[in-house]
Amino acid sequence: MKKTKQVLPRVEQGPRPSLSFTAQRHGKPPRHLVDLSRTERRELVADLGYPQYRADQLSKHYFEHNCIDPEQMSDIPQSQRLDLVQQLLPPLITKVRDQVADQGKTIKTLWKLFDGAVVESVLMKYPDRATLCISSQAGCGMACPFCATGQAGLTRNLTTAEIIEQLRYARQAAAEGIFGEPVRVSNVVFMGMGEPLANYRAVRDALHRMIDPAPEGFGMSARNVTVSTVGLVPVINKLADEGLPVTLAVSLHAPDDGLRDDLIPINSRHKVGELLDSARHYFVRTGRRVSIEYALIKDMNDHQWRAQLLAAELNSRGRGWAHVNPIPLNPTPGSIWTASTAHATDTFVKTLTRAGISTTIRDTRGSDIDGACGQLAAEVVDRDHVSRRAAQAQAAVDARIDAHRHQPQDFDSTLAAISATHNGDDDDE
Numbered sequence: 001m002k003k004t005k006q007v008l009p010r011v012e013q014g015p016r017p018s019l020s021f022t023a024q025r026h027g028k029p030p031r032h033l034v035d036l037s038r039t040e041r042r043e044l045v046a047d048l049g050y051p052q053y054r055a056d057q058l059s060k061h062y063f064e065h066n067c068i069d070p071e072q073m074s075d076i077p078q079s080q081r082l083d084l085v086q087q088l089l090p091p092l093i094t095k096v097r098d099q100v101a102d103q104g105k106t107i108k109t110l111w112k113l114f115d116g117a118v119v120e121s122v123l124m125k126y127p128d129r130a131t132l133c134i135s136s137q138a139g140c141g142m143a144c145p146f147c148a149t150g151q152a153g154l155t156r157n158l159t160t161a162e163i164i165e166q167l168r169y170a171r172q173a174a175a176e177g178i179f180g181e182p183v184r185v186s187n188v189v190f191m192g193m194g195e196p197l198a199n200y201r202a203v204r205d206a207l208h209r210m211i212d213p214a215p216e217g218f219g220m221s222a223r224n225v226t227v228s229t230v231g232l233v234p235v236i237n238k239l240a241d242e243g244l245p246v247t248l249a250v251s252l253h254a255p256d257d258g259l260r261d262d263l264i265p266i267n268s269r270h271k272v273g274e275l276l277d278s279a280r281h282y283f284v285r286t287g288r289r290v291s292i293e294y295a296l297i298k299d300m301n302d303h304q305w306r307a308q309l310l311a312a313e314l315n316s317r318g319r320g321w322a323h324v325n326p327i328p329l330n331p332t333p334g335s336i337w338t339a340s341t342a343h344a345t346d347t348f349v350k351t352l353t354r355a356g357i358s359t360t361i362r363d364t365r366g367s368d369i370d371g372a373c374g375q376l377a378a379e380v381v382d383r384d385h386v387s388r389r390a391a392q393a394q395a396a397v398d399a400r401i402d403a404h405r406h407q408p409q410d411f412d413s414t415l416a417a418i419s420a421t422h423n424g425d426d427d428d429e
């Protein structure tokens with residue numbers, strides 16, 4: 001098996017981390033039905049010497065029954081099943097282990113890919129649904145200093161089939177009673193390893209496989225699928241034009257460029273204003289309310305004035321188009337940052353709600369198994385290395401951002417200027 005190599009953000013070598021958009025090539029994973037369109041599947045099956053409709057039969061087993069076991073494909077002649085499965089449904093991801101938390105309601109799975117790269121997914125059971133948190137890249141090149149995955153760097157992009165296989169396994173395991181009773185996985189969030197919009201083509205095709213009806217895909221509801229991004233603005237605009245009404249979640253974490261430049265390095269390319277304009281455009285194009293994710297970090301981004309600024313920025317672009325999810329920070333190994341106090345969290349939330357912004361504190365499922373957002377580091381590098389990098393990256397940011405901790409002197413006039421641009425419209429442009 002080939003050894004994989006990470007592309008690490010160069011935190012130590014410069015004043016700011018550099019971003020990695022280009023994943024290394026490690027050869028291609030085996031050909032898989034999920035990577036092909038329906039026409040391509042039928043052509044391939046014909047080339048293999050079988051009737052074209054076998055492609056649809058295989059696709060139905062995969063998408064309707066989550067099945068890749070030739071023994072269960074009784075509608076396909078015994079003499080053809082094994083070859084068809086070997087040719088179109090080869091194993092792409094191998095389970096290394098499950099870790100269980102929250103009284104059995106959260107299960108984190110570590111997967112090994114064909115080239116030795118590893119990713120994680122987290123399956124969570126709620127009273128009314130099960131949600132899978134899925135990975136789109138092995139590692140991540142976005143270098144956010146509070147995130148363990150970011151400290152491990154980018155290994156490579158996942159293919160559509162590698163992304164979808166995480167979901168098929170989860171659907172099968174949940175249907176077969178991994179939670180003690182059969183459960184349907186109705187929701188997917190792209191909040192595992194990776195920046196989904198940095199692997200756009202594979203993620204877009206994966207969204208189609210999730211949403212399109214069988215035999216094209218699983219036929220899930222688009223509104224139950226969430227794509228999360230730190231702010232690749234041109235790609236958000238592209239996604240808005242796809243006609244896929246999935247939910248967009250923007251990991252904002254700071255409403256001012258001064259701080260966000262340091263907390264989210266991509267902000268050096270796409271500023272807060274540009275990002276919120278693009279998020280609002282997404283809402284207008286799709287009709288889907290945008291989630292604004294905000295990890296509350298103690299004494300870093302949790303000030304009341306930042307809640308006021310965030311509310312003003314959102315309201316200045318119309319009412320009701322965004323929903324804010326503050327999330328208590330899950331410190332990475334070695335983190336010098338920690339979650340906000342209960343008082344600061346409460347004040348932040350109340351400030352937003354008083355300004356008319358719908359706000360819900362998001363839970364942090366699986367934090368005790370490093371399965372919560374920002375903690376999906378897997379065994380890509382050893383923990384000590386991740387810890388050292390996290391502490392280093394955070395110290396570098398910490399030293400720079402003192403100026404951004406306090407309310408700017410001209411804050412009231414800034415707020416007034418933003419509020420003055422509020423056009424009072426209700427969800428239409």
Ligand code: SF4
Nearest residue numbers: 140142143144147150
């Ligand atoms: S927070 Fe998201 S985008 Fe940033 S480094 Fe972590 S996985 Fe990548």
